[in-house]
Amino acid sequence: MKDEVQSPEERSAGLKGMGCSRKRVEDVRFTQGKGNYVDDIKLDGMLTGDFVRSPYAHARIKSIDTEAALAVPGVLAVLTAKDLEPLGLHWMPTLAGDKQMVLADGKVLFQGQEVAYVVATDRYAAADGVAAVEVDYEDLPVVTDPFKAMDPDAPVLREDLAGQTEGAHGPRRHHNHIFTWEQGDRAATEAVLAEADVVAEEMVYYHRTHPMPLETCGCVASMDKVTGKLTLWGTFQAPHAVRTVASLISGIAEHNIRVISPDIGGGFGNKVGVYPGYVCSIVASIVTGKPVKWVESRMDNLMSTAFARDYWMQGKIAATKEGKITGLWCHTTADHGGFDACADPTKFPAGFMNICTGSYDIPVAYLAVDGVYTNKAPGGVAYRCSFRVTEAAYFIERMIEVLAIKLNMDAAELRRINFIRKDQFPYQSALGWEYDSGDYHTAWEKALNAVGYDALRREQAARLEAFKRGETRKLIGIGLTHFTEIVGAGPVKNCDILGLGMFDSCEIRIHPTGSAIARLGTISQGQGHATTFAQIIASEIGIPADDITLEEGDTDTAPYGLGTYGSRSTPVAGAATAMAARKIRAKAQMIAAYLLEVHDDDVEFDVDRFVVKGAPERFKTMKEIAFASYNQAIPGVEPGLEAVSYYDPPNMTYPFGAYICVMEIDVDTGEHEVRSFYALDDCGTRINPMIIEGQVHGGATEGYAIAMGQEIAYDDMGNHKTATLMDFFVPTAWETPHYTTDFTVTPSPHHPIGAKGVGESPNVGSVPCFSNAVHDAFRPFGLVQSHMPHDHWRIWKIAEDLGLHG
Amino acid sequence: MSKMHIKFTLNGQEVEGLAEPRMLLIHFLRETLKVTGPHIGCETSHCGACTVDVDGKSVKSCTLFACQADGAEITTVEGLVNSDGTLGVLQEMFREHHGLQCGFCTPGMITRAHRLLQENPTPTEEEVRFGISGNLCRCTGYQNIVKAILAAAGQLNSHKEAAE
Numbered sequence: 001m002k003d004e005v006q007s008p009e010e011r012s013a014g015l016k017g018m019g020c021s022r023k024r025v026e027d028v029r030f031t032q033g034k035g036n037y038v039d040d041i042k043l044d045g046m047l048t049g050d051f052v053r054s055p056y057a058h059a060r061i062k063s064i065d066t067e068a069a070l071a072v073p074g075v076l077a078v079l080t081a082k083d084l085e086p087l088g089l090h091w092m093p094t095l096a097g098d099k100q101m102v103l104a105d106g107k108v109l110f111q112g113q114e115v116a117y118v119v120a121t122d123r124y125a126a127a128d129g130v131a132a133v134e135v136d137y138e139d140l141p142v143v144t145d146p147f148k149a150m151d152p153d154a155p156v157l158r159e160d161l162a163g164q165t166e167g168a169h170g171p172r173r174h175h176n177h178i179f180t181w182e183q184g185d186r187a188a189t190e191a192v193l194a195e196a197d198v199v200a201e202e203m204v205y206y207h208r209t210h211p212m213p214l215e216t217c218g219c220v221a222s223m224d225k226v227t228g229k230l231t232l233w234g235t236f237q238a239p240h241a242v243r244t245v246a247s248l249i250s251g252i253a254e255h256n257i258r259v260i261s262p263d264i265g266g267g268f269g270n271k272v273g274v275y276p277g278y279v280c281s282i283v284a285s286i287v288t289g290k291p292v293k294w295v296e297s298r299m300d301n302l303m304s305t306a307f308a309r310d311y312w313m314q315g316k317i318a319a320t321k322e323g324k325i326t327g328l329w330c331h332t333t334a335d336h337g338g339f340d341a342c343a344d345p346t347k348f349p350a351g352f353m354n355i356c357t358g359s360y361d362i363p364v365a366y367l368a369v370d371g372v373y374t375n376k377a378p379g380g381v382a383y384r385c386s387f388r389v390t391e392a393a394y395f396i397e398r399m400i401e402v403l404a405i406k407l408n409m410d411a412a413e414l415r416r417i418n419f420i421r422k423d424q425f426p427y428q429s430a431l432g433w434e435y436d437s438g439d440y441h442t443a444w445e446k447a448l449n450a451v452g453y454d455a456l457r458r459e460q461a462a463r464l465e466a467f468k469r470g471e472t473r474k475l476i477g478i479g480l481t482h483f484t485e486i487v488g489a490g491p492v493k494n495c496d497i498l499g500l501g502m503f504d505s506c507e508i509r510i511h512p513t514g515s516a517i518a519r520l521g522t523i524s525q526g527q528g529h530a531t532t533f534a535q536i537i538a539s540e541i542g543i544p545a546d547d548i549t550l551e552e553g554d555t556d557t558a559p560y561g562l563g564t565y566g567s568r569s570t571p572v573a574g575a576a577t578a579m580a581a582r583k584i585r586a587k588a589q590m591i592a593a594y595l596l597e598v599h600d601d602d603v604e605f606d607v608d609r610f611v612v613k614g615a616p617e618r619f620k621t622m623k624e625i626a627f628a629s630y631n632q633a634i635p636g637v638e639p640g641l642e643a644v645s646y647y648d649p650p651n652m653t654y655p656f657g658a659y660i661c662v663m664e665i666d667v668d669t670g671e672h673e674v675r676s677f678y679a680l681d682d683c684g685t686r687i688n689p690m691i692i693e694g695q696v697h698g699g700a701t702e703g704y705a706i707a708m709g710q711e712i713a714y715d716d717m718g719n720h721k722t723a724t725l726m727d728f729f730v731p732t733a734w735e736t737p738h739y740t741t742d743f744t745v746t747p748s749p750h751h752p753i754g755a756k757g758v759g760e761s762p763n764v765g766s767v768p769c770f771s772n773a774v775h776d777a778f779r780p781f782g783l784v785q786s787h788m789p790h791d792h793w794r795i796w797k798i799a800e801d802l803g804l805h806g
Numbered sequence: 807m808s809k810m811h812i813k814f815t816l817n818g819q820e821v822e823g824l825a826e827p828r829m830l831l832i833h834f835l836r837e838t839l840k841v842t843g844p845h846i847g848c849e850t851s852h853c854g855a856c857t858v859d860v861d862g863k864s865v866k867s868c869t870l871f872a873c874q875a876d877g878a879e880i881t882t883v884e885g886l887v888n889s890d891g892t893l894g895v896l897q898e899m900f901r902e903h904h905g906l907q908c909g910f911c912t913p914g915m916i917t918r919a920h921r922l923l924q925e926n927p928t929p930t931e932e933e934v935r936f937g938i939s940g941n942l943c944r945c946t947g948y949q950n951i952v953k954a955i956l957a958a959a960g961q962l963n964s965h966k967e968a969a970e
Contacts, residue, residue, distance in 0.1 A: 023901055023902065023904075024901065024904065026909065027900065027901040027906060027909070028893065028901070029909075030906055030909030030912050031883075031893055031897035031898075031900050031901055031906065031909075031912060031916060032843070032883060032884060032886070032887050032893065032897055033841075033842065033843020033844070033882065033883035033884045033912075033913040034843070034884075035909045035910070035912075037842075037845065037910065039836070039842075039845070039846065040836075040842040042837070042840065122837070123833065123837075124826060124828065124829065212944065213908070213910075213944055214845075214847045214853060214855055214908070214910045214911050214942060214943070214944045214945075215845065215847065215908070215910045216847075263908075263909065264908065265845070265847075265908045265909070265910030266907075266908040266910060266944050266945055268944070295846075297849055298847065298848040298849060298850065298853075525908055526907035526908025526909065526910075526945045527907070528907070690904050691904070693904075694904045694907060694945075694946060694950060695907075697946055697947030697948075697949045697950065698907060698944070698945045698946050698947045699947075700947060701946075701947035701948070702944065724848070724850055724852070725848050725850060725852035725853060725942070726850070726852060730853075730942050730944070732935075732938075732939035732940075732941075732942060732948075733934070733935040733936075733938050733939050733941075733943075733948035733951065733952060734935050734936055734939040736935075736947055736948050736949075738949060739947065739949060
């Protein structure tokens with residue numbers, strides 16, 4: 001054996017393992033248009049499905065006439081609830097323990113609801129067929145306000161639930177009530193509030209919005225009548241769960257269903273749910289014997305699948321005169337639309353809203369959430385968010401600002417004196433979580449220094465004086481946020497979806513020549529899993545990342561996992577990857593010891609090889625070990641070199657960050673300009689800094705859209721007012737701010753490689769940061785709370801209401 | 807509905823097919839010709855995922871009927887690879903600077919950037935941001951896309967200088 005001239009550092013660099021900004025392997029295909037998204041799939045004889053949708057938000061269906069539609073050239077079938085009923089598929093279970101109409105069964109509950117499904121030879125014929133279906137509606141009183149929905153005489157929305165006083169999450173106290181979820185100690189919190197030096201109270205509304213991935217939702221269902229096998233390609237963020245759900249609701253045995261998530265054009269939570277389009281496409285393929293494709297239009301997407309947020313959060317925060325927070329109280333009214341189709345772990349009907357104590361050491365807290373039905377689209381998905389963390393972070397970060405106003409204190413200082421201290425971790429929060437690790441003060445000081453906080457405040461004060469003297473019409477707002485996330489759901493003991501424990505998985509096979517393939521239970525939608533998970537394996541077992549193929553999304557080949565959302569891929573599947581790699585390394589150690597004729601304990605791992613302790617010139621590379629595993633009979637060791645790990649995390653991970661935004665606001669036009677945006681993220685161990693930075697840019701831009709203009713809005717009749725990209729704000733490159741990224745590293749103590757996940761942090765952190773900047777600009781004039789989105793008109797209205805227009 | 811015979815040059819090759827008069831160019835490209843680089847993100851000409859180059863102009867191909875493209879010279883992202891099959895400069899710079907994540911906007915974005923750099927070979931950052939403002943991206947926040955396009959401009963210009 002001859003040693004190579006490379007140093008361990010050089011060998012390590014050659015692996016392109018953890019910590020390096022490895023270029024993405026996905027990009028070679030994507031940059032030349034060779035991605036394979038669901039709408040790119042074209043099968044012989046494939047048909048197209050399209051929906052007749054309700055123009056009414058609440059109406060009874062008196063009749064559906066499909067005769068003219070069936071006469072349209074190219075139309076093969078029109079499905080209605082009546083056709084699905086004998087199969088028991090006219091309703092389907094939601095992920096939240098409710099049920100949802102697949103096709104309108106007697107009535108509709110929101111504008112855009114699926115009423116009939118037209119199957120035709122191509123998209124144009126399908127559209128003709130949709131136009132020819134005649135539906136006779138009788139409109140009913142509409143409720144779009146969740147508070148009015150709870151009036152005693154409010155219209156009954158869900159007649160199917162008549163008389164049911166018990167829902168999936170406990171008692172229902174009204175015909176439009178879904179659940180009440182309580183956490184924390186109500187009596188103790190109310191006692192603190194009653195005795196406190198200072199109590200700040202405010203209603204904080206996080207408006208309804210939508211994930212709006214650039215690719216809409218869709219699928220191709222293909223039932224092979226000869227083999228009895230159903231193949232379902234689709235934009236699924238959780239392909240394995242879709243297979244199980246499809247089996248449970250269709251009655252097709254699970255081994256006869258193959259679900260494939262091909263390339264996905266962004267998900268952000270939109271593609272977690274199970275939608276009527278999937279069910280109808282499966283049925284249509286069974287009925288016609290041909291593959292059936294269904295892909296949403298953008299309007300379908302914005303109107304019917306997966307809204308997010310819509311939380312009315314009434315808060316009370318108590319503190320001492322010096323600003324030490326003594327208690328937090330929150331009552332949330334959650335507008336769930338016509339069906340409760342939230343995608344939350346079963347035991348958490350309001351997701352992880354009970355992380356709403358945020359980054360602060362708050363001794364007592366109480367949270368209650370009431371879920372309510374209205375005549376709006378169902379959904380309530382975790383849009384780039386781990387199950388309502390965004391709502392929780394927005395709530396607490398607004399309440400801190402409101403308290404700062406009440407105390408006449410600087411909001412940065414108020415945060416500083418209330419942060420959970422480094423020595424308090426692992427920290428038990430008043431609402432039941434155990435924060436794994438954090439160092440908030442260090443991150444905060446780094447952020448404040450980086451932006452020159454004190455100088456900014458002086459500049460802001462000078463600008464205010466100039467404004468008062470009539471020398472300028474622009475104010476400066478400084479937006480602060482320190483957020484703590486809770487991601488990586490989750491421990492199977494308390495996290496499941498429809499009874500499926502939220503573990504995740506990785507299987508690694510090392511080939512005889514020392515390259516490898518790894519498959520995971522997750523699915524990338526742009527996060528770059530094929531790049532980063534290979535980096536974990538490279539560092540763990542010393543095979544170059546470039547020699548590792550990574551696959552996800554095919555349930556026939558990948559190990560079972562719960563998919564990608566809630567920033568869970570790195571915390572859960574990333575951990576499974578490291579654990580599977582360690583199993584391989586353990587076996588490789590035995591093989592190396594055998595080959596080197598020493599005891600197992602006498603060899604140690606060194607970057608890409610096992611060396612004899614004290615004799616580094618004696619070693620076996622992983623490549624040599626891989627080959628030996630396939631061609632040598634080693635006593636007591638099975639041939640081959642592969643491993644699988646199903647990882648059940650012991651706890652969530654708690655990434656955090658400190659964001660600071662400086663905004664110029666024109667009082668007369670309501671226009672704003674983001675002068676700077678600084679984002680410090682601590683996501684624990686960093687796997688690929690380039691990808692982390694990209695995630696922060698993207699998530700902050702989504703946050704910018706939400707805070708500054710984007711909303712799903714309805715009028716009083718339940719008409720959807722923002723169903724196209726003309727009305728639904730998605731920022732272009734022109735409006736989007738420039739971001740400065742930074743980091744600290746506080747590894748997770750329980751994660752095998754210390755990683756915490758990052759994809760959603762910037763959306764969670766940036767929304768309060770932008771919003772706080774707007775509020776901060778008007779703080780000297782008495783503004784306490786103004787609801788998002790802060791579009792030009794709403795900002796102008798703030799100034800108008802404060803009397804700033806003279 | 808009767809169909810029309812449509813013929814145009816696509817990425818340097820003559821192509822033809824039949825299409826109803828109402829068929830959009832994006833559907834003709836994707837479904838008839840099976841050129842699936844350009845994507846559909848909205849069908850209302852807002853998102854730019856379907857951007858192709860028609861006779862030297864960036865066009866959202868959901869906003870043109872296929873029959874209107876008869877006789878045209880069309881380039882899609884597939885036509886921007888080098889003749890030896892390697893990535894073109896813009897494609898390589900998008901990869902180098904992490905200018906894409908899910909990849910869905912990328913074909914339209916790169917095709918638009920290609921035309922932008924023909925129109926303005928030495929753009930400022932502001933000009934790039936304005937020049938691609940017809941193309942939406944939900945993943946990147948544009949910062950790295952802008953960086954990639956500026957880097958590509960730099961490379962293309964230094965190639966040009968070297969050749970002169």
